[in-house]
Amino acid sequence: MPDWIQIVLRALSLVIILFFMTKWLGTKQLSQMNIFEYISGVVLGGIVAIHASTLDSPYYYAPLAMFIWFIVPYMVELISLKSKSFRNFTQGKSKVVIQNGKIMEDNLKKEHYSTDxxxxxxxxxxxxxxxxxxxxxxxxxxxxxxxxxxxxxxxTAKDLDIKLAPEREPQTVIMDGKVLLEPLANLSLNTNWLETELDKLNVSIENVFLGQVDSHGQLTVDLYDDKIAVPSPSQKPLLQATMKKTQADLELFALATENEDSKQMYEKNSKKLQEALDIVSPYLK
Known part of the structure; x- marks a missing residue:
């Protein structure tokens, strides 16, 4: 077999092995590596690079060395989950560097962390x-x-004593011009509802690059053609405006009538509608 084919096969197979080892070590290995994990990652990459381009050593040396450098950090991680002192030794401890607006110079020096x-x-x-x-x-x-x-x-809204409606993760229901049925089902919606909402926007599914539905059932879309303007969702603002207008009309009717029974009825229903507005307003913003 030609040398270049052996190098290609070695490189591909070792990269695949390294990929699965990294997945088994967990996503933390990628996002928040400590000193020990960083060293292991560098060494594993070095083993792959050396054995992929060197044909003098047997191929099985590479998986063997990679397995050792995989199993050691893996066991360290397992022990760290059960032992706080061992975790502090291998991963290090957090250091307070500012407290009450004052810099803790000694802790900075210990971590070789400059003021800059x-x-x-x-x-x-x-x-x-x-x-x-x-x-x-x-x-x-x-x-x-x-x-x-x-x-x-x-x-924050809490500081201002403002009540806000709870928000859930928006569901992507259209991607690359294709309907995603599972997210629609998660919202207890169907394709007929989606087609109706798209008709309101005068948009076809094929022209939608991305479509998302929030927890309140409002559809927003991004089109392939960026020059086409899509109207913003208006169901909630329209509902709130209609309720406010109705409540204001009831107050006017109460002021306009001379019949005492009618006046009391208008005032009573106006108060009820105002209470309903107070309850649903956070959900309509």
């Missing part, structure tokens, strides 16, 4: 003053976790 590194990471989080930080932790992965002081945190 600290300020750069703070700026990436849109924080330009150390005094604005309540608490900052340097994670074992090198990521800086920051908690701004309360007065520097953005306002």
């Amino acid at each position: 590194d600290l300020l750069e990471n703070l700026r990436e989080k849109n924080i330009f003053k150390v005094a604005d930080v309540e608490f900052a932790v340097l994670e074992p992965t090198g990521k800086l976790s920051v908690l701004p002081k309360k007065e520097n945190q953005p306002l």
